[in-house]
Amino acid sequence: MVSVQSDQRDDDLAVPVAVKIVVAGGFGAGKTTLVGSVSEITPLRTEELLTAAGEEIDDIVGVEGKNTTTVALDFGRITINTELVLYLFGTPGQDRFWFMWDELASGAIGAVVLVDTRRLETGFAAIDFFERRQIPFVVAVNCFDGSYSYTEAEVRHALDVGDAVPLVLCDARDRESSKAVLVRVIEHAMSRIGVPA
């Protein structure tokens, strides 16, 4: 739900609703490329400091010392209108930042699992993550080199995803192609409304 925390003293002090789509995939799959091709801004990077244990820091003792690390999140923005903004968040590529995914996925309308046909196996972990949390996702096969050498059935078999999960081919560098991926995610999320898990 939404909550405005202070009295709005000016009528034009509207605060938009924000929604997000998570773009996941292994290192080098093209996540930031996809975000950048549709974002209205050059993808931004924000950084969170974390302890080695993977929790948000509670205390500054030791901060910036050996026991902390920085996780970078890249994201883009699509302003739909003055009342609605869509954010696209890329997941951190490194496996050791898995714990960040919960915050990223929380409240997301859906997700893209971007895979590179040369390294299909990098998609497994993300597929498993979204399946477990019942977050609607599509698998997007990034064919940026133009050498898409597998059939859809082969990719589905290799990734062990059934027909209920949409699978799309894309070129993450191409704006229209990336837009089509996002459209598919939103349509898939809509199709899941009212469907019992």
Added chain:
Amino acid sequence: MTVHSGDWWYDEAAGPLVRPYALVSGRTRPVWGDLHLTTQVRSIRTSNDPASLSVEHTEIMKLCRKPLSVAEVAAYLHAPLVVVKVLLSDLIQRGDVITRDPSRMATAMDMNLLQKVLDGVRAI
């Protein structure tokens, strides 16, 4: 952006050369606790008490004249999220910044919202 954390707030603007956590007096927990990556924040036109604001608070007030997410504020200021959350929570408590939670679990309940997102993405 690949600004090293040690360079934070040290740029052509020649701002104060201090560690991020000094700016928030070592606090790592925002007083006002519900700030997420996509929470929208927007400053009111003029602070309730501008003289009592720090330079960093004032920077955030300027940045948020247009609504932005917490993540965007952190990115534009090259500051760690945890620090920006503390600074924003100060401003929210003062009534200088208003906020709106990200839409949570929109998929579970709001077909109308999803339709708007779909139409919006198709139109870009």
